[in-house]
Amino acid sequence: MRIGDAKQSYEADEAIWTSSTQKLWLGFFLLILMVFPFAVDSYLLYLGCLVGIAVISTTGLNILTGFTGLISLGQAGFMGVGAYTVAWLSINTGLPFPITLVLAGLMAAAVGILVGLPSLRVKGLYLAIATLAASVFLHFIFAEWEPVTGGMGGLSLEPAHLFGLTFQSDFMMYFIIVPLAVLMVLAARNVFRTRIGRAFIAIRDRDISAEILGINLLRYKLMSFALSSFYAGVAGGLFAYFYRVVTPESFPLSMSIFYLAAVIVGGMGNLLGGILGAAFMTLVPEALKLLTAALTPFYPNAPVFMSPMLEIIFGGLIVGFLIFEPHGLAEIWHRIRRFFRLWPFRN
């Protein structure tokens, strides 16, 4: 905590922005986000969109796993539900994107509630395995329900549109994805200032105690599932608009694990952590690609080793962070900030 920052009212304690410096930096950050697409080449723009989608999905999973303590291996499945909803709606109804995205989120939330229902009876790792079962079923439905999902071939859809404007390029998509990501992270931040969000945290810390305190466990667990899958559904919808093709293989189990890893590497139960984790985990493979490209002139078979290296680094990051830095990148970030707060004095 900052020195001389004694909070004197509940409002001050609950406030999101506690200092004007913080607001200044945030404004600066938003400005960079705004200028970013005009300043960079198409590759970085593409990465920016990917990070934006990952941030939304990771924030959703963070609500469920980081704040409510329910581990889920179904995130990719929920994203798939959102993506298929968007694809189906835009092919069959041609609705503009804000409506399809909201419907995608709601659809995923409905599926999420259904998947969360076993949390009435099971918890902890059993629940994780129930979500794993859900993702197996969802994959099966994506692959087999051909009239709606197009089977293994999947669906291809038209670019997103609104008021006659088509969002075809990555450049245009950036202006859907990034504002939405900012908005949804902000919404998540606000959830944790309400009774609902605090109930989530209470459930995470000790579910039995939370129940004794008068929190209806099933209701709040389902709410957490719904909220988390809503985020996943929106992220999946954006994914569909971004790649404009959705197949069952777009949402493998490894994707669920990827998002869990992003939450862990970023810092469980920390929204900033979710953002950092999503960006970090998305950019690591790209950095490795660049490194491989740089090494290829010297070691011609470097590309062969890229995919195994990626697996090793991915696993190594999960294990390493959990053992050495369990609070993730967010904690590192706080440490850096603490250092500079009093700099040049040590303490």
Next chain:
Amino acid sequence: MDWLFFGEISLAGLAMGGLYALIALGFVIIYKATRVINFAIGEIMMFAAYLFLAFAGGMELSPWIALPLAVIGGSILGGVIEKTMIRPMLGESPISVVMVTIGIGSILVGLVEFIWTADPQLLPSFLPREPVFIGPLYLAPKIAYGFLIGSALLIIYLLYFRFSRGGVALRATASDQAAAYSMGINVRRVFNMAWVFGSLAASLAGVLVAATGGLSPQFGIIGLSVLVVVIVGGLDSILGALVAGVFIGWLETVAGAYLGGEYRMPATFLVLAVILVIRPYGLFGTHEIERV
């Protein structure tokens, strides 16, 4: 309905189920002693199978020397994993420990691709090739002999846990860690031993399964079927692992034969979902009572 076909499919499924039971036993040993859910068990199996490939194929050792070497290699791997990556996580939340095992799985897949490339491989055949008939029913020899070897280890394990000193220590630790400590049991060694024994069972099953179905870095997917087995049987029940292993193996094969390969996973996971709702702690698992 063609009863002969059904019989043959069932027989193959039951034999496969025997191997599942062996892997599930490895899983349950680790869980009972250390309370760790090991998502990396499929990858440990895969690693042992690749070791076998290296010994028998690459170094051209006799398969009957390569098999024990690969199994020993797999169990050493289990011991090393426990010492270096699971031990530091002692007392952390189950979510974190599970994620560590998932990370380990990813590392093992990467290592295997690094050393042996991502291409599918065939193991040198080492089991007898004469077809096996049980009554009128034909059974593929690889599956039949795999089942025999697997059951042999299974029986050795059951006897070991029942009668040997180490087995008693393991069971004591599983039932009450603090009491085991105060009775002079070296709980750390028991933890390590559980990982070694668990990985040993998984390694042997890994080589046997890979001998029937081929080997690739995606082999670890089988870990998901094993997960279904242990949840259905009950995470901490050896009996459950055996019964559910045979049942799930049978169901998977029958569903695959009658409905098509894409129905294998949904069929077993449907059973899993039903069990989770009716008996969340599995058919034979202990119902844990939680107190604040």
